[in-house]
Structure formats: C-alpha cells, structure tokens
Amino acid sequence: MKRLIAYIMLALSLAACKKQNVKDTGPTTVVTPPVTGIIDTSRTSWWQKAKFGMFIHWGVYSVPAGIYNGVDISDPGSGHYGSGEWIMHNLQIPVASYKEFAKQFNPTAYNPEEWVQLAKDAGMKYIVFTAKHHDGFAMYDTKYSDWNVVKATPYGKDVLRPLVDACRKYGLKIGIYYSQANDWINKGAANGGFWDVAQNGSMDDYIDKIAIPQVRELLSNYGDVLEIWWDIPDEMTTARAAKFSPVLALQPRTLTNNRLNQNWTGGDFDTPEQNITASSGGRPWESCMTMNDSWGYTKNDKNFKSSSTIIRNLIKVASLGGNYLLNVGPDANGKIPQPEISILKDLAGWMRINSESIYDTYASPFKFTPWGNATTKLTADGNTNIYLHIFNWPGGEKLHVPGVKNQLLSASMLANGKSVNGINDDTGITLDIPVGPVDNISSVIKMVVKGKLQVEVYEQGPEANGSFILSAAAADLHNPNGWDDIHVENEGNPNLGYWTNPWAYATWKIAVKTPGIYKVQAEIATEAGATVMVASVNGEAVQKTLTSTGGYGSYRLVTLGNLKIANSGSVTFTLAPDPGNWQPVNVRKVILTP
Structure with a gap:
C-alpha cells in the first residue's frame, strides 16, 4: 500500500511539471498554456497540422465478408465475434481454404480517384492503406x-499504385499500413496461434525474406511515403525490430508509429485504437477508429456510428492535440459501402464551413467545459484564435469561457460570420450568444483575443454544501505505459472506461476551503469478482474491495471510505487501482462529502 501511494505521489509530481489547466473556482495563478499536441519539427509538423486522415482496410477478407461455413463473426452470439479482416484467425480457417478466396477477388468497380475525392471532400489530408494485413496478402x-x-x-x-497516383493527383499524402509480425499465410509468423502445419516456419526467416524486403519495395517503388503504420508486434524483439532500421533509412522523413517492437514504444507517434486518449509526455498521437464495429468489410455489420458522433470525435481529437484516422472498409467489388459514403458526405458538409477550427490548431487550454470542446490557433499578428465547439447549447443566452485573461478583440459565429458580443470579467469571458444553435452537431464560435493565450489554473471548487462532485469528463488521466488504457467514453453520460492497465490512474485538482474528514464515494460499474480501488490525497489513502455490480453498464454508488484532507488550498485527489489486485472498473463520478 505504501509503495502504491509513493508511486502515485511521484507520478503526480512529474505530471504537475508537465500539465497546465484552466481555472473554475480557485487560485488565480496565471499561466501560459503549452501548445500540447504539436511538436514542430521538420518531420512531424505537416502531419500534426493536417489532423485528419482516412484509413483503408481492404483485402481478400472482403470476399467472405465476415461469414464462413455459416458462422457470422459480426454476430456477438456466434462465439467468434470479431472484425472482418480477422476471420481467418477467429475461425481458424486452413491456409489452403483461405487461399481460395483470392480466386474470387476481382474488384472491377475499384475507382481509386473516387475514393480519394471522397476523402478530400470530407476534409482528409492523407490516406493510410493496408498494403499487407495479418493474412499476409500483399x-x-x-x-x-x-x-x-x-x-x-x-x-x-496492383491496387496500391493507382491509389498512390490518385492521392498525388488530388493533393493528398499517402501512408502505408504493413503488418510486420503477424502473417497467417507466409510461413513462420502466424503469431497468436498456429492452427495449420502449413504455417510452420522460422520467424526470423519470415522477417529476413518477406517482411523486410517487402517494406523495402514499398519505400522504394511508390515515391514519398508519409507514414508506415505497423501493427501488433508479436514476437518482435528488439533485435528483430532493429533489422528494419536500414530499410527505413531509405525515406528518413517517413513517420512510423509505436507498434514496431514488442515493447509498444518508440516511433514518432502513439496509436490509441477505437478511443480518444491523448498521449502522455506531449508525444504526438493518432486515434484510429472505425465507422461501424469492423475494420475490414463485414457484410452484416450495420452498427454504424452517426455522422454527429464521428464529427464530434474529430473535434475531440483536435481539442486534445491529436490526429484522427477514420476507417473505411471497401467490399470485394471495390466499392466503399453506402453508409460510409453518407458519413463522409456529412463530414464534407461540416468541414466546408468549419475546417478552419480543425486544421493547424493546438489543443484546448480548458480542462473542462460543459458546453463542448475548444481548439486554438496562433495568428500571424501575434494574437490567438479560440474556436469554441458547442455541442450542448446553453439554456440561456450567455456562454462563459473560464479563465481567459487576454483581452477579447472579437467574436463571431464561424458558420455565418455574425458578430457575437462579449466582455472580459474576473473569471474569464462571457459571450452573448444566439438563442439557439446554428448547427445541432457543433456550432463554432470564433473568438480572437489579444496576444499569446493566458489562462488560469483549473481547480474545481466545492458545491454549496461543501461537497465536491468530480466528473469523469473533468479528470486528468495518466497512462504510464499503454496505447489503449483508461479513457473517457459515452458522450451522453461520460465515464472512465477501459481501465485495463493497473498502473493507470485519474486525478482531479480541487480547491479545498474547509479541511476535515471527507466521505469518498464513487459511482462505479464492474464485472469483477473482486478488485481493489484506492483513493488518496497528500499521502493519506483509503482502499476498498469492489465486487460485481452486475456488469459494466450497471452503476452503483459505492463508499470507498473516509479520507482526511488536512489543509485548505490546492489539493490533488487521486483514484487508482491496487496494481496487485485489479480488474477493470468503469467510473462515472466521485463524490467527496465533508
């Protein structure tokens, strides 16, 4: 227990050196927010300013389209639920049987210029294409x-060549996905489970004779490549990963992600998958997400996200300083499914009006705003644009932007240019907004403030009764070693979810007015038989063994214990696992009651 608290205190001290936030009610220390999420180097600057790209998962797996021998892997009740490109693995299809699908792959409707035009119209600046996925098919x-x-x-x-040509014709950059360590057809790399003797072989031979030569082809024969997107580094030791260095030297400006070696480290950017989580330490990151539940084409997967959700995901990614890589899964004929085309066209409509608030922007300086998200941009004349992305239009005709110390120069609706009146006050800027939104997905207000942005440190003050209600959306999240750890999910009623890493934790800065003993309660949901959660402040800690609430969607208010807060002023409250006794828990909020 003492070791856990010591670890948390050390992590918090390091995090405090890196993180600046915005004030709600608390001390008035003025800071200049860092431009998080942008590392302006010659290698990464274009990519980070571009913000938005298209992922394309396309291959032989589009022929079975998620169905084999009567089993539909898009059906959660099938016992083999999964994404279309994993069908060979999930159903343990023999090599010879899977190879038969290639004889049916004849995408005569493939028109790469149509694909690229769809991407460009939707506001995407680059495309990442699956040159070889885990089935080994090039x-x-x-x-x-x-x-x-x-x-x-x-x-x-060759289907890659005309796509590369179309990208260059229409001004998009091309990135290449290559599965370097999983290959279920070429011998030696059926990692994750060999199920056919035809897969037997040497992993090192596979690396030397297949993977490295193919990556050399891709970097030699297709012109400039924006990024190489590795995936799932099973058995990819440091020595094996190092063998790729001479090949990558062919294009030293090409970016690589963090999935080359088995330590999930290195590369130029991190890759949260199916969630939006900013990397720690200011590392660049790219959140990759599907439109439905599958990456590769799956005939019966109709669970498409709404256009509103996807547009808001783009905004959230930009507001946290990352890139958004949105997937399409073409069918075996070479057509992008119509629901995906419809979403791309809705994106095109929104981006035609609002792209200024996405491209070349920095992360939001605000820790938590109930109305939505924000992005910022430095202007040529030394001032700052703040783009307010309003998801939840306030009930009145006032909108408060907390903690901004700069003089407001102007404000207007980005969609129609109509002026919005506003005033500076002691707590930030208050705007007189229209009665209703101009866009039900996200109405954007463009504020221009004088000089480089300055805000006040965010610290949540107490409620009228002295209690603190700490929401999931307002937490600072700490992921020491993972690309898909704890993150905020569920837009309507957010919670901390996917808390699989026992060393990941959440913190809240609070402004304590009345020291004393506080009852700590958390609204949680879990399937765990037994899992231990720890709450701590300034070295004082309580822990509670939690048991199943009935599932991850069944929430219950649980008392963790009584915690002493000895001093008034700025305090960091921490919620963390006991690393030795942890199974995932979802958390909606924490309540501290004196």
Missing part, C-alpha cells in the same frame, strides 16, 4: 511472395 506487386493481388487473383493488377 495488395501490390511484390517479388517476395506469390500471395499477392497480381499473381493470386483474377484481377491481376
């Missing part, structure tokens, strides 16, 4: 395996 003309689109299909043509 979607280009490779000399190092006959298991490729040219030699193994009736289509008989």
Whole structure:
C-alpha cells in the first residue's frame, strides 16, 4: 500500500511539471498554456497540422465478408465475434481454404480517384492503406511472395499504385499500413496461434525474406511515403525490430508509429485504437477508429456510428492535440459501402464551413467545459484564435469561457460570420450568444483575443454544501505505459472506461476551503469478482474491495471510505487501482462529502 501511494505521489509530481489547466473556482495563478499536441519539427509538423486522415482496410477478407461455413463473426452470439479482416484467425480457417478466396477477388468497380475525392471532400489530408494485413496478402506487386493481388487473383493488377497516383493527383499524402509480425499465410509468423502445419516456419526467416524486403519495395517503388503504420508486434524483439532500421533509412522523413517492437514504444507517434486518449509526455498521437464495429468489410455489420458522433470525435481529437484516422472498409467489388459514403458526405458538409477550427490548431487550454470542446490557433499578428465547439447549447443566452485573461478583440459565429458580443470579467469571458444553435452537431464560435493565450489554473471548487462532485469528463488521466488504457467514453453520460492497465490512474485538482474528514464515494460499474480501488490525497489513502455490480453498464454508488484532507488550498485527489489486485472498473463520478 505504501509503495502504491509513493508511486502515485511521484507520478503526480512529474505530471504537475508537465500539465497546465484552466481555472473554475480557485487560485488565480496565471499561466501560459503549452501548445500540447504539436511538436514542430521538420518531420512531424505537416502531419500534426493536417489532423485528419482516412484509413483503408481492404483485402481478400472482403470476399467472405465476415461469414464462413455459416458462422457470422459480426454476430456477438456466434462465439467468434470479431472484425472482418480477422476471420481467418477467429475461425481458424486452413491456409489452403483461405487461399481460395483470392480466386474470387476481382474488384472491377475499384475507382481509386473516387475514393480519394471522397476523402478530400470530407476534409482528409492523407490516406493510410493496408498494403499487407495479418493474412499476409500483399495488395501490390511484390517479388517476395506469390500471395499477392497480381499473381493470386483474377484481377491481376496492383491496387496500391493507382491509389498512390490518385492521392498525388488530388493533393493528398499517402501512408502505408504493413503488418510486420503477424502473417497467417507466409510461413513462420502466424503469431497468436498456429492452427495449420502449413504455417510452420522460422520467424526470423519470415522477417529476413518477406517482411523486410517487402517494406523495402514499398519505400522504394511508390515515391514519398508519409507514414508506415505497423501493427501488433508479436514476437518482435528488439533485435528483430532493429533489422528494419536500414530499410527505413531509405525515406528518413517517413513517420512510423509505436507498434514496431514488442515493447509498444518508440516511433514518432502513439496509436490509441477505437478511443480518444491523448498521449502522455506531449508525444504526438493518432486515434484510429472505425465507422461501424469492423475494420475490414463485414457484410452484416450495420452498427454504424452517426455522422454527429464521428464529427464530434474529430473535434475531440483536435481539442486534445491529436490526429484522427477514420476507417473505411471497401467490399470485394471495390466499392466503399453506402453508409460510409453518407458519413463522409456529412463530414464534407461540416468541414466546408468549419475546417478552419480543425486544421493547424493546438489543443484546448480548458480542462473542462460543459458546453463542448475548444481548439486554438496562433495568428500571424501575434494574437490567438479560440474556436469554441458547442455541442450542448446553453439554456440561456450567455456562454462563459473560464479563465481567459487576454483581452477579447472579437467574436463571431464561424458558420455565418455574425458578430457575437462579449466582455472580459474576473473569471474569464462571457459571450452573448444566439438563442439557439446554428448547427445541432457543433456550432463554432470564433473568438480572437489579444496576444499569446493566458489562462488560469483549473481547480474545481466545492458545491454549496461543501461537497465536491468530480466528473469523469473533468479528470486528468495518466497512462504510464499503454496505447489503449483508461479513457473517457459515452458522450451522453461520460465515464472512465477501459481501465485495463493497473498502473493507470485519474486525478482531479480541487480547491479545498474547509479541511476535515471527507466521505469518498464513487459511482462505479464492474464485472469483477473482486478488485481493489484506492483513493488518496497528500499521502493519506483509503482502499476498498469492489465486487460485481452486475456488469459494466450497471452503476452503483459505492463508499470507498473516509479520507482526511488536512489543509485548505490546492489539493490533488487521486483514484487508482491496487496494481496487485485489479480488474477493470468503469467510473462515472466521485463524490467527496465533508
């Protein structure tokens, strides 16, 4: 227990050196927020300013489209639930049987210029294409395996080449996904479970004779590549990963993600998957997400997100300083499914009006705003634009922007240019807003303030009765070693979810007026038989063993214990697992009651 508290206190001291936030009610220390999420180097600057890209998962797996021998992997009740591109693995399809699908892959409707135009219209600046996924099938003309689109299909043509040409024609950059360590067809790399003797072989031979030569082809034959997107580094030791260095040197400006080696470290950017979580330490990051539940085309997966959700996801990613990589999964004919086209067209409509508030922006300086998110941009004349993305239009005709110390120069609705009146006051800026929103997805107000942005440190003050209600959305999240750890989910009623890393934790800065003993309660949901949660302040801690509430959607208010807060003023409250006794828990809020 003491070791856990010591770890948390050390982590908090380090985090405090890195993080600046905005004030709600508390001390008035003025700080200049860091421009988090932007590292302006010659290698990363264009990519980080671009903000938005298209992921394309396309391959032989689009032929079975999620169904094999009567089993539909898009059905959660099938016992083999999963994404379309994992069908060979999930259903343990023999190599010879899976290879038969290539004989049916003949995408005569493939029109890469249509794909690129859709991406460009939607506001995307780059495309990342699956040159080879885990089934080992190369979607280009490779000399190092006959298991490729040219030699193994009736289509008989390289599909990557015309996509690269179309990207360059329409001004988009091209990135390449390559599964370097999982290959269920080429011998030696069926990591995650060999189920066919045809997969047997040497992993090192696979790396030396297939993976490295193919990456060399991709970096030699297709012009400038924006990024290489590695995936799932099973068995990818430091020595094996190092073998790729000479090949990557062919294009030293090409970015790489953090999935090359088995330590999930290194590379130029991190890759939260299916969630929006900013990387710690200011590392660049790119959140990749699907439109439905599957990456590869899955015929019966109709669980598409709304256009509103996807547009707001883009905004949230930008407001945290990251990039958004949104996936499409074309079918075996080469057509992007109509629901995905409809979403892209809705994105196009919103971005035509509001793209200024996304491109070339910095992260929000505000810790928590109930009305939505924000992005910022430095102007050529030394002032700052603040873009307020309003999801929840206030009930009255006033909108408060907390903690801004700069003089307000102007404010207007980005959609129609109509002026919005506003005044500076002691707590920030208050705007006189229209009665209703101009856009039900996100109405954007553009504020221009004088000089480089200055805000006040965010500290949550007590309620009228002296209690603190700490929401999931207002937490600072700390993920010491993971790309898919604790994050905020569920827009309507947010919670801390996917808390799988026992070393990840959440903190809140609070402004204590009345020291004393506080009852600590948390609204939680879990399936755990037994899991231990720890609450702490300034070295004082309480812990509670939590048991199942009935599932991750069944919330219950649980008392963790009584915690002494000895001093008034600025205090950091921490909620953390006991690393030795942890199973995931969802948390909606924490209540501290004197």
